[in-house]
Amino acid sequence: MATMQEVATRAGVSIATVSFVVNGTKRVSPATRERVTAAMAELGFRNNVVARALASKRTRIIALLHPALEHRLGSTSMKFFMSAANRASELGYHLVLWPVVTGPDELRDLLSGGLVDGVVVMEVKMEDSRIERLTDLRVPFISIGRTADTTHLPFVDIDxxxxxxxxxxxxxxxxxxxxxxxxxxxxxxxxxxxxxxxxxxxxxxxxxxxxxxxxxxxxxxxxxxxxxxxxxxxxxxxxxxxxxxxxxxxxxxxxxxxxxxxxxxxxxxxxxxxxxxxxxxxxxxxxxxxxxxxPGHELGKLAVEALIEQLDGAAAPDAELPHLLLPCLLHVAGSTAPAPA
Amino acid sequence: MATMQEVATRAGVSIATVSFVVNGTKRVSPATRERVTAAMAELGFRNNVVARALASKRTRIIALLHPALEHRLGSTSMKFFMSAANRASELGYHLVLWPVVTGPDELRDLLSGGLVDGVVVMEVKMEDSRIERLTDLRVPFISIGRTADTTHLPFVDIDxxxxxxxxxxxxxxxxxxxxxxxxxxxxxxxxxxxxxxxxxxxxxxxxxxxxxxxxxxxxxxxxxxxxxxxxxxxxxxxxxxxxxxxxxxxxxxxxxxxxxxxxxxxxxxxxxxxxxxxxxxxxxxxxxxxxxxxPGHELGKLAVEALIEQLDGAAAPDAELPHLLLPCLLHVAGSTAPAPA
DNA sequence: CTTATCCAGTAAAGCGGTTAACTGACTTTT
DNA sequence: AAAAGTCAGTTAACCGCTTTACTGGATAAG
Structure with missing residues (x-):
């Protein structure tokens, strides 16, 4: 795989310029931009996600934490997952389903390792240690579902x-x-x-x-x-x-x-x-x-939006935490009827 | 988060030594090992996955590729996923479910970026372009399911x-x-x-x-x-x-x-x-x-084992590709009976 | 005609690790 | 006793990209 350095050499510019072109971080004259773009195309350049993550401290990856083994993913969760993944993709992020197998330490590794920018938690209990842990680790997160105490909890949930x-x-x-x-x-x-x-x-x-x-x-x-x-x-x-x-x-x-x-x-x-x-x-x-x-679809979308807003710093530092509740909608079919006399 | 350098300073050793202790890459005297371990504990050191990945070109992450939206995850796939994730975890890897939303380019980014060591493909069709793409990209992978031509395909599948x-x-x-x-x-x-x-x-x-x-x-x-x-x-x-x-x-x-x-x-x-x-x-x-x-459980386990063997280089370079077939097992319950006269 | 501003681009210092090559003290071999 | 190994540790060169500070030429202001 071509590196940024190779692209730079080929275009006759410095590696920094290539980076600016790739990320749109700084103005580059149309002429040089053109040369760089051409060089990238010719070399089939792909930005190395890992190197970028190390340097910028952002991966644009969001993990949907899933308690492995327990509770298999129902159709509601699945809908939620798909919807969240799509919305994340639209916003330039990757949403992956991360089965936390070995417990809290694994979680810690990912997060403090900087592999993941933010986290979505699901299958939340009234008292949930994962929430405290995430708060302690200062990882941006959002919860699908609420604990008993929601004062410090950013969440979306079914009402x-x-x-x-x-x-x-x-x-x-x-x-x-x-x-x-x-x-x-x-x-x-x-x-x-x-x-x-x-x-x-x-x-x-x-x-x-x-x-x-x-x-x-x-x-x-x-x-x-x-x-x-x-x-x-x-x-x-x-x-x-x-x-x-x-x-x-x-x-x-x-x-x-x-x-x-x-x-x-x-x-x-x-x-x-x-x-x-x-x-x-x-x-x-x-x-x-x-x-x-x-409302799995809506919740997935909203959860990701709220989280990414937080990640991109679009939200004011002391803005209110997202607290979104959506009820289930009644769909009358064949199993309900007026009460018998 | 404490860095390796901080741990090294605290333990009065070089950063390399810490690395050796962490990874068991080289012999370290019990005494120093002890000091390093203590320093790590005191500082709450966690190895930075991203930095490690950049330097070693390995992330110990395996992606289970899933065609988003289409076909929701049935209970068989889910079993497979869980089993694979567990086995991966036992072998020191992370298995994440990666919904490929935007198509082939996203795939390319992850792989050439070095974010993922290997890939598991599921929901394979008789002719599947993803397989060719993976082969082209030289990404270690294994397929759950077979294409029509399996000569160059490492797979496990239901028979x-x-x-x-x-x-x-x-x-x-x-x-x-x-x-x-x-x-x-x-x-x-x-x-x-x-x-x-x-x-x-x-x-x-x-x-x-x-x-x-x-x-x-x-x-x-x-x-x-x-x-x-x-x-x-x-x-x-x-x-x-x-x-x-x-x-x-x-x-x-x-x-x-x-x-x-x-x-x-x-x-x-x-x-x-x-x-x-x-x-x-x-x-x-x-x-x-x-x-x-x-046999979702067995297939998940076997798939991950075969892939990791490939990743760890345990397999001989020209070893035979894994070609594993497991039949479904009959479970007689209440919907079958002798043919009526 | 200076001096101040812009502007496009570059140099270089990281980010936090891994790892090959090297060092120096101590143990074996002959 | 000199040459050759061992062995625990260290040094420093990367990995590939981001980003700040800086440069030097062109343009605008005084």
Whole structure:
């Protein structure tokens, strides 16, 4: 690969001039610029990213941190990732998915090594040590999801509170009064304290109570099997249940089947609303699930924009931290219907 | 962050010595080693990855290239990714998922820039320009999946041929004679020429013919809806079909529902076998699908090992290229049964 | 006609490491 | 006892690019 020095020699200029041409850092006369450009083309010059990074202390690489192994990337996360990657690319950055395998030290290496300009954190828990670590390391970052305390946290997140309220508005609007919530049980796993679950459950309980209704909450095991069991558990507690909100695609699929097995027709006897999901996921079930779609695309875009603004120093030093909340949007399909008489 | 020079000063040695301690590149007396180690600990020294990369021309980073947007990461790919990342980590490398957004130039930048030591390519088509490009750039790489011509291609892949034979052995062993194949139609999409589909279909046709049976092949649209339609199409062609092999999870879910809608019970009337799938995916359907499980875990591990062997120069210069094929393993669940009389 | 300003371009000092070649003291060999 | 090895450490030349300070000629101002 041709180096900058070779280009300089060939164009009969100094290496600095080449650098100015490449980066547009300083004015160069049209004539020399032309010579340099030609030389670059002839030699097939490519700027060495590593050398540039060392000298300038910027790589234009953003890492999307992903807790490896645990929790596989759902379609929502994937959408988010793609959207973020595209937006980053438009803004001249690379967004890579970095599975943090070995724990905090690996993180430290990348960051203090200067390999990465900034970080996006996902799958955040109510208390999350990674956040503190990033703050300590003074790495520019943004979080997808919020910890319990958000005062010093730049984040974008799904507005689970509003999503839940909207969902309940919709269901009660259909006449439902006995409504259950199915949430995967993460206690004991590495995802214990996962914020979306906790917020959703809390809001569900509060909102139901406020509406003068009894909150029926059932936790379940992982996968479709867990959802299936949840149906049985729920019906055992409250046989007259007429609507269920469920928080994970797997669980939702299992839930619907569990309800059928128990002789409840969906949506005639029991309505099912899958939240923080997507059209595509909903379409995998029969009947097609009514969903509240996670705004993965928008969140990805916004997260990257906020982070890059911070990186490029476009944001005022003491500007307010980004605190963006977007609710899931209701998409009515075949799994919800008016409450049975 | 403390630099190596600072550590050296503090320990009263030269910077080279510190480097030797850090990398174990040269013998250092226990006494000095101890002083250096202590100094590093006190200063919280972290090796600067970028500087190291520039000087040594190695980053110990491997990029898993992913064609952005197109084809979202299925659970098989994800398993593969995780397994590869873990194995890489064990071997002292980082494996990151790099969505190539802007096309070949981006690729070129990373590689000629020396940001990445090697590359893993996935979602390979029968003719794939990326392979040629990587060869041209002389970047060490390994492919998950094979192009049509594999003479110069280092790869690991699912043995679709054997998988299909095994699947057909199993089904014919159950007495099935009228067997269909459902494959998603990718013509006209960016994934046209996707190797797994082509190999599977070809082997299906050949093997069926060899067995003296008629190969019923139906292509379908994307998602569950496509699979559903495929059921109708297949029954229109061959109403007495008694078994169907299907190649994608989405399609499989839709297919099962489509069959039910058409009044066929699974598995009593029609058996369904989902290939290149996984237990977890199969469990999302009702009845639980019999699957042939993609060896994502093994492939990820093997791919990374082969690549790193190449990187570390452990392989002889003219050693044979890795050509590894692993079949999917049959996992019998609830969607297959003996052929009806 | 000076002196002050511009301007395009250059020289050179890093950025934080790696590594080949070298040094000097001490141990073996013959 | 002289020649030859060992061995732990050091020196210094890179790796390829960025960026600040500087130069010298051309133009504008006084």
């Amino acid at each position: 689970f509170e509003k999503t839940m309220e909207d969902g309940l508005d919709y269901l009660t609007g259909l006449g439902h009064r006995r409504i259950g919530l199915v949430i995967e049980d993460l206690e004991g796993t590495s995802m214990a304290g996962y914020a979306p679950h906790i917020r959703s459950e809390r809001t569900f309980r509060e909102s139901m109570t406020r509406r003068g209704l009894l909150p029926h909450v059932v936790t379940c095991g992982p996968g479709a099997a867990g959802g299936r069991q949840a149906a049985a558990d729920l019906l055992a507690t409250e046989p007259d249940i007429s609507a269920v909100i469920v928080m994970k695609d797997d669980s939702a699929f299992g839930l619907v089947r569990g309800l059928s097995t128990a002789g409840r027709r969906v949506p005639d006897d029991v309505s099912v609303l899958s939240i923080a999901s997507s059209d595509e996921a909903g379409a995998q079930s029969e009947p097609v699930l009514s969903t509240m779609n996670a | 679709f041929e054997k998988t299909m034979e095994d699947g057909l052995d199993y089904l014919t062993g159950l007495g099935h004679r009228r067997i269909g194949l459902v494959i998603e139609d990718l013509e006209g999409t960016s994934m046209a020429g996707y190797a797994p589909h082509i190999r599977s279909e070809r082997t299906f046709r050949e093997s069926m013919t060899r067995r003296g049976l008629l190969p019923h092949v139906v292509t379908c649209g994307p998602g569950a809806a496509g699979g559903r339609q495929a059921a109708a199409d297949l029954l229109a062609t061959e109403p007495d079909i008694s078994a169907v092999i299907v190649m994608k999870d989405d399609s499989a879910f839709g297919l099962v529902r489509g069959l039910s809608t058409a009044g066929r019970r699974v598995p009593d009337d029609v058996s369904v076998l989902s290939i290149a799938s996984s237990d977890e995916a199969g469990a999302q359907s009702e009845p639980v699908l019999s699957t042939m499980n993609a």
